[in-house]
């Protein structure tokens with residue numbers, strides 16, 4: 038049992054499956070994946086993701102706008118619009134939202150405002166936010182605190198222990214991607230060791246960041262057990278145990294209602 042809490046189901050390379058996403062999902066199930074959260078990067082993504090999620094009981098999705106999108110696209114994500122889209126029961130979370138000063142420093146005030154609106158929608162709808170942060174850790178923590186967000190995932194975690202502790206204190210879950218399996222990621226594994234087992238999640242972030250031994254190849258949900266395997270070594274557990282624990286954590290996160 039493994040839950041891929043972050044996969045871009047509309048961006049996968051489906052060439053090996055003759056363009057058929059259902060086959061890619063089936064291969065993932067055959068590898069033990071029991072749940073998938075498809076992630077939006079623009080509001081328009083909800084159309085395709087809703088179609089997928091309503092055909093597959095084990096697929097849910099998010100609604101939101103990524104901080105690397107243009108200002109105009111970010112502005113479409115009003116609180117009202119986000120909350121309205123989240124009426125669909127297959128919407129499990131908002132995002133991915135957050136701050137990215139690595140790819141874009143042009144729209145920092147827009148990124149901050151857009152992130153805050155996702156948090157506001159999260160609080161109204163009672164569904165968590167999926168947060169992306171890059172080269173912006175202090176501002177990310179500041180907004181989570183200022184907006185009193187207590188229901189979220191810091192996804193594809195690559196930050197330091199101080200950042201991990203700060204978001205854990207806010208009630209957040211921390212999700213690791215294939216990066217934690219990379220040879221040169223010892224610092225990240227040292228941080229992972231301190232994340233409480235009951236706040237741990239795993240993801241592929243596919244089609245990006247394939248875990249070892251597929252590093253450099255296009256990623257897909259069926260590889261999420263390899264993320265579990267990398268964490269298993271850190272915690273002294275089996276990959277299956279990490280899969281069970283993180284799947285259980287994800288259920289808890291979705292069931293929290295504030």
Ligand SMILES: [Zn+2]
Nearest residue numbers: 043076133242
């Ligand atoms: Zn992503």
